[in-house]
Amino acid sequence: MFNKAEELLRLCNEKNKRISEIVMEKEIRANKTSQEDLMDRMKNILQIMKESSKAALDKEIKSVSGLTGGDAKKLEEYRKSNETLSGDLIISAMAKALSTSEVNASMGKIVAAPTAGASGIIPSALLSAKEKLNLTDEQVIMGLFVAAGIGEIVAKNATVSGAEGGCQAECGTAAAMAAGAIVEMAGGSPEASFHAASFALVNILGLVCDPIGGLVEYPCALRNASGVVNALICADLALAGVKSLVPFDEVVDSMKRVGKMMPEALRETALGGLATTPTGEEIRRRLLN
């Protein structure tokens, strides 16, 4: 029914429907399921996202390796001090993203969105928008369908795997999915959703995947925190009327081409970037023994 953003936008305009509605229609047709069933399944997913994005806010959760953890709690306490530079929404969003990342690194339950490594961004972005805009769970669930539609387009036409495309493919795609979703949740047009998604991907085009010790911890959690902020500001840009010069489908294609040009050392192999700094190497040696 759609493989590209251009086709999805055409369907939205022809049927005068929102992105979430078109994505649901496609899923219902492809899997011979019902709207109720889809809503129920997504409700369960939202519940797990809610839990993971707050679990580490009031208690320190350490990773299996012991390398990282406790940062979500630090940020939440800092937010409560009311003396932050970037303000409540941004700090709270970063704390939520870190929470899911820390739950993930501690062998807790998360929703891969689109991957486990980038799983902090979408829950935090959508739940932060829900709080800010006083939305219902149903509106957040519709946002998750927008996110899924955008993610499908990236997965079909490029990749969402760090081993293939670097961090831009994981955290970049997650931020694009989140940005497009919260634009619709805030009442923006389908076009504005894809402008926001384009900005989010453009902003971190070329970002490498260089996890220390090969673990999904550092810098992964940090990039989830910056990823949710990326999503929020890109949604604001699009809601303000700023347009992406390059259409989303072409941005996705450029992400794919940049990924192909990226050396293997910078694609999740832990053979380059931060992973091979003296500190990164020292941590790897320590973890292996």
Added chain:
Amino acid sequence: MADFGVFDIIGPVMIGPSSSHTAGAARIGKIARDILGTDFNRVIFYLHGSFAKTYKGHGTYKALVAGILGMGPSDENLRNSLELAKAQGIGYEFIETDLGYHHPNTVKIVFKSLDKKDAYIIGSSIGGGNVLITNINGNNVEFTGDYPTLLIKYYDQKGIISKITATLANNDINIATMKVSREDNIATMVVETDSAIENKVVEEIKGLEDIIYIKGINPIVR
């Protein structure tokens, strides 16, 4: 262009931190239990490639033990699997090794018991929680655990394949994939089907002439 559904992108629900190091590892462990049975008191995991290098940091060892205890990849008890194994009196050991030419995330799981010969499988976690089982007790195979699967060994004779496939067709079961290999005069067949294989179908095939062994396994959830 591969197709993706909504819940391939927003999902799966899983235990972190890495779909290939935890979800995939738990599924390989569970497949080992489904194939080799529950009659074991000690398990040895030979870890190859990235599994050998990062199994501690990723919790792969806990996921593998959870799998051989029968837990699925989204079971929150996964992280407590070592304690649960001890409580059940099951011993385990992890050995870093080189299994030769294999996918980087590969494990050989050996089941030991007091009164039976060692039994093993070799499986790889190939990304996104997908797995590939490549060897069972020395027999090369290739299946994913995503479908109902039949493992069959038989004395190689003309016409056996058609008898097996006819039995499946008569029971309204469509074959998704099928692979046959042979060593000496014993053939190994792996059939993945689109619908569940009831016990009576397994019994029916077992009753055919020249069948040495048959095992049906259910798809392993993600």
